[in-house]
Amino acid sequence: MHSGAAADRARIAELEAQILDLERALATLRLQKTVVQERLDSYKYPILTMPNEIISEIFTHFLPTYPRCPPLTGLLSPTLLTHICHKWRDIALASPALWRSILVSEAIPFLIQRTRVLDILSRSGSCPLSIQIEGWEDETIHNPDLKGTLAAVLSHSARWEYLALRPAGIQLPDIQGSFPLLSELDIWLEYFGPPGATNTAFLELPQLCTVTLNDAAALHFVLPWVQITRLNLLRVYMHECLPVLRQTSNLVHCELQLYFDPDRRDDVLDLISLPCLESLTFNDPKPHESATQTCIHPLDVFITPALCNLDIPEKFLGRKPIESLTSFISKSGCALQDLRIIGKISVPRGSYRAAFPSIPRLCFEDSEDDSSS
Structure with missing residues (x-):
């Protein structure tokens, strides 16, 4: 009995010694941890040492380039920047430029x-x-919530700089107000009623200079055409775009995506003079369909003495594309600097270059000219 108690006392002493050693080791580890933690706490991540103004500028480059609108939520949304850390949230919320593009859909x-x-x-x-x-x-x-959203956006119309309207139906929201800053307008409509059912909401637009319209919008909107310098008309027929072009005497850049109606091949189209036009682009809405020449040659309509750049599908030039181009250049009296022939071509490239040696830049895009030289 006495020997057993003595052994237990010895064992306790042994355990206490081990505990003391472990406590000393634990104290050492805690001290090391404290030193490491203090060193870590003193470290400044380079990104967090940058001025808030620089961080804000980086944030603006994270978003789609203005005036493109980011989604309200998701990876490209400015809201995402408020979810990274407290400091970045404060910077994002204090950066108005991050919130200047709004998509309602x-x-x-x-x-x-x-x-x-x-x-x-x-x-x-x-x-x-x-x-x-x-x-x-x-x-x-x-929908009351959609109407509330549109009303809220419309209440800031004095700040609108860019506006794009692309409804899936035929009804437009009721948009009335003052638009002193609006410089670019993009409208794509479905069928909007017969010509003459015009919407004249956009008349007092002192800064408007760039307009993009599809066929229905071109037929039904009255705009201050004389001040427009850049015009894009999409999916239009020649007879639809001519009334607009007759009013755009100060146009500098024009892009036309043209359809052609074989039933109107005998239309007599009046000449249109655009004295300030420097760039003219024709696009084919059906580039992969037959390369058969169009029944109407759009260049026959234009007189453009200041034209420097011309992009046009060869199929828009008729059966004798070189003669068509020569006639247009002579009629306009322009000094083309850049000519781009789009789509499949029937005339060898070398023939174009020989016909127009004075044009510094003559190129071909997506052409399939097997006989080119």
């Missing part, structure tokens, strides 16, 4: 969208705005 439930759009409008401060409104159907235009 059916991609987000209208109630959630309304809340987020209101937040973005508030965060954008006094910045000019890029507004893109797209995708609603006729039956949803009367």
